[in-house]
Amino acid sequence: MSTDLSCDFKLVAERVGIEYRVKRTGVYLQAVRDVSLQIKPQEFVCIVGPSGCGKSTFLNAVAGLLPHNKGQLLLDGTKIAGPGQDRAVVFQSPALLPWRTVVGNVKYGLELRGTKASVMEERAMSMIKLVGLSGHEHKYPNELSGGMQQRVNLARALASDPELLLLDEPFSALDAQTREVMQKELLRIWQETKKTALFITHQIDEAVFLADRVIVLSKGPGSMVSADIEIRLPRPRTEATKTESEFLSKVAEIRDIILG
Ligand SMILES: Nc1ncnc2c1ncn2[C@@H]1O[C@H](COP(=O)(O)OP(=O)(O)OP(=O)(O)O)[C@@H](O)[C@H]1O
Numbered sequence: 516m517s518t519d520l521s522c523d524f525k526l527v528a529e530r531v532g533i534e535y536r537v538k539r540t541g542v543y544l545q546a547v548r549d550v551s552l553q554i555k556p557q558e559f560v561c562i563v564g565p566s567g568c569g570k571s572t573f574l575n576a577v578a579g580l581l582p583h584n585k586g587q588l589l590l591d592g593t594k595i596a597g598p599g600q601d602r603a604v605v606f607q608s609p610a611l612l613p614w615r616t617v618v619g620n621v622k623y624g625l626e627l628r629g630t631k632a633s634v635m636e637e638r639a640m641s642m643i644k645l646v647g648l649s650g651h652e653h654k655y656p657n658e659l660s661g662g663m664q665q666r667v668n669l670a671r672a673l674a675s676d677p678e679l680l681l682l683d684e685p686f687s688a689l690d691a692q693t694r695e696v697m698q699k700e701l702l703r704i705w706q707e708t709k710k711t712a713l714f715i716t717h718q719i720d721e722a723v724f725l726a727d728r729v730i731v732l733s734k735g736p737g738s739m740v741s742a743d744i745e746i747r748l749p750r751p752r753t754e755a756t757k758t759e760s761e762f763l764s765k766v767a768e769i770r771d772i773i774l775g
Pocket residue numbers: 535536537538544546564565566567568569570571572573717735736
């Protein structure tokens with residue numbers, strides 16, 4: 516079903532509420548109460564907020580992995596009612612198939628969709644090149660570093676050519692140095708592919724470094740959007756970006772909002 520609400524936006528969330536039924540008590544918990552936001556095509560948006568405010572819950576609802584009980588979620592004007600090939604999710608843990616090589620892992624989703632073998636091979640190899648893993652195609656996950664595994668995870672997500680890339684703290688298990696490398700790599704890949712991206716993180720400086728806009732959720736459960744902040748830092752962003760006054764002032768502004 517299509518509505519005219521979202522013509523200019525890739526993703527629209529309108530007063531979205533998401534609840535869990537707590538198994539232990541049977542009581543319903545309104546994890547996300549009232550979240551409204553819009554993401555334009557090719558925009559990079561980060562969501563930050565206090566622990567437990569519902570960042571992952573919201574991302575899972577956009578992925579179609581969790582239902583929402585209030586409001587609506589629209590992707591390209593169509594209501595989100597479940598998972599779909601138009602969205603790909605990159606989680607913190609790469610969860611690669613250990614018995615498959617890099618190329619086998621990248622191809623996996625395409626195989627499930629019955630993609631023609633030659634198309635699949637070409638697509639997988641081009642994604643492996645894009646994420647900087649050329650020469651490692653035939654290695655198994657246990658031969659790869661954490662950063663390389665997360666590159667495979669990204670290649671696997673991009674292989675299906677999704678409309679929206681959803682990233683849930685993808686670098687939080689990596690050491691600080693690898694994390695910084697991967698942030699820049701992700702920006703390079705995003706600029707090459709022009710994918711719309713929604714990225715969840717705990718780290719305010721990571722959000723400001725990556726995003727066109729940072730959305731701050733209020734304390735949960737029952738969270739709402741407490742700020743929607745445009746980041747006007749030039750691209751490509753480099754280490755020098757982190758010393759710019761716009762970077763430092765946005766990090767401080769968001770920290771103040773979160774700490775209240
Ligand atoms: N399966 C579940 N059943 C019941 N409550 C849940 C479930 N998953 C999450 N919650 C609750 O929903 C709220 C939001 O959790 P969520 O994991 O989305 O927050 P978050 O902002 O991503 O947290 P963090 O930053 O710590 O990762 C929390 O109060 C959490 O306890």
